[in-house]
Amino acid sequence: VTYEQLAERMSVPLGTMKSWIRRGLLKLRTCLEA
Amino acid sequence: MSDDIDHIAPEDEGRVLAAEYVLGVLGAEERRAVEKRMAEESSFAREVAEWEDRLGPMASYVTPVTPPAQTWMRIEASLGAPTSTAAAPPATVWQSLAFWRGLGIGSSAIAAACVAALVYVGMRPTTLAPRVPLLATLTGLKTNQPNFVAAISTDGRSLTIVPASLLTADKRSMELWLIPEGGKPASLGLIAAGQPVQLNVPPNLLPLVGSGATLAVSLEPLGGSPTGQPTGEVIAHGNLTRL
Numbered sequence: 001v002t003y004e005q006l007a008e009r010m011s012v013p014l015g016t017m018k019s020w021i022r023r024g025l026l027k028l029r030t031c032l033e034a
Numbered sequence: 035m036s037d038d039i040d041h042i043a044p045e046d047e048g049r050v051l052a053a054e055y056v057l058g059v060l061g062a063e064e065r066r067a068v069e070k071r072m073a074e075e076s077s078f079a080r081e082v083a084e085w086e087d088r089l090g091p092m093a094s095y096v097t098p099v100t101p102p103a104q105t106w107m108r109i110e111a112s113l114g115a116p117t118s119t120a121a122a123p124p125a126t127v128w129q130s131l132a133f134w135r136g137l138g139i140g141s142s143a144i145a146a147a148c149v150a151a152l153v154y155v156g157m158r159p160t161t162l163a164p165r166v167p168l169l170a171t172l173t174g175l176k177t178n179q180p181n182f183v184a185a186i187s188t189d190g191r192s193l194t195i196v197p198a199s200l201l202t203a204d205k206r207s208m209e210l211w212l213i214p215e216g217g218k219p220a221s222l223g224l225i226a227a228g229q230p231v232q233l234n235v236p237p238n239l240l241p242l243v244g245s246g247a248t249l250a251v252s253l254e255p256l257g258g259s260p261t262g263q264p265t266g267e268v269i270a271h272g273n274l275t276r277l
Contacts, residue, residue: 028088
């Protein structure tokens, strides 16, 4: 599932979807590294 | 905040991209770019591998979904392949669970076989392992000088004997004998005084060719010993030894 498809499904702008996921990934990385 | 990309610190850019790649949210173009960067940048490739470790286990919680029938036709169409006439996606071997399971079991079996082969190779008696040629220097009984050098091929099937110096001007035939430890002489054939000769070891003598056996040269009537055993004077002999 690409960002485009996710944004469409959640009815949010593409940029918003990207930043949600990117921030989530970075948080996940911090959590798993600690 | 239409686009929060700017909020990502530069050092996080590669990390996020690697995660996006592993997560599978990128488009085809971006995926290709990532794969190119993985090949060029080892630290980036490492980052991707780390994300695969982090996100991989989550995949096991996902319930597999069978794609709708037209998906396969769309893939075929995008590949420019002739569309399948069957409405249902052809159950190719790649889609078969049994195939992948079989492949897994097969691979394990091959791995086990490799280990077994390694162990077997490691345990084989060392007498078989290095096939070094057998050599003999035949010393003249009267002269006490080396008069022939004989070498047996690594497969034990042929013998080359080279005269090192002229031992005798005797016109009789010279016959080469193989004498196993504690055994009777067996003829290997006639040899020449002035030139190297290659002889084939008779198959029945193959097991007798080894370290400890003796080679001897005797003078025989023209054409060789009539009895199958040396009849004339032994003029040279020497032991076979491994190099």
